[in-house]
Amino acid sequence: MNSHAVELRNVGKDYKYFRLNDISLSLPTGSITGFIGVNGAGKSTTIRILLGLVHQDRGSVQVLGQTMPDQQVLAKREIGYVSEDMRLYPKANLAWHMQFIQSIYPNWDQAYAEHLLKRFDLRAEQKIKGLSHGQRVKATLLLALAHRPKLLVLDEPTTGLDPVARQEVLSALMEVLADEQRTILFSSHNTLDVEQISDQVAFIDQGTIIEATSKEDLLDLWRRLRVRIEPGQSLAELPHIVQQQGNGQLQSLITNRYSPELHQIYQQAGLEIQAVEYLTLEEIFVASIQARREGKTL
């Protein structure tokens, strides 16, 4: 088994008003990666390229050992995809869709499909047109999960769901993760969802990946320091300060490279460090985007 389920190298795509730029992204087999970006950042375009639905202009894409888009037919047998693009037939019921997917995918697991029906409180005989938005998302997820894909790609699966439905979807995903060979890519602008279930995180902004790392490392390295400085002291020369807020002697600094050594460097520069705080994934995401847009190198 390949150690990476997905490998994008220097992938680019040019649209008239948008450029996806030099995207390199590796998804280790068995990982769950949260792919976070604001509206229009390039999440869906990247996902469509890795599924072979859109062809890249530059760069290479390997998915489950297959080269995309040339070998997409082989790769797609083992990919489950959930997105707004997925159109279910409104006049058919869920049972019809289950049979249809079963006829295409040899790994279809009927017992698991029935388990998910109960878990999501869905009825197989109900027509798609009578389903609420949340029920439709769950139905699509059921269809994707029950053919036991090696790679599950979810484009904004929790958008528009109420808090209970969101939690049901997230816990179904966590259950799926018990299988170490299954890889999940999960795009969202909801950092709370990503923080809850991902072990890898990638941030994309204006068509460029600005961070791709383990969630644990990210949450460990980014810190807010509450400091007291000498009157007139400048912080401009201090390393790894992503953001500085406050006026006067009390300042709040955000660093993306916190370590005991950096703590010491700040103290030796005369900062009185009063507190060191962790940031949420949302705070890290927002600070990364702001820093990039201010031209800072992270």
Ligand SMILES: Nc1ncnc2c1ncn2[C@@H]1O[C@H](COP(=O)(O)OP(=O)(O)OP(=O)(O)O)[C@@H](O)[C@H]1O
């Ligand atoms: N077929 C296309 N032709 C021209 N431009 C396109 C096409 N597909 C996407 N784009 C543009 O690419 C940009 C990125 O879109 P994309 O759907 O990848 O973003 P996203 O991060 O998924 O956004 P959202 O969170 O709003 O879904 C947008 O500016 C969009 O208009």
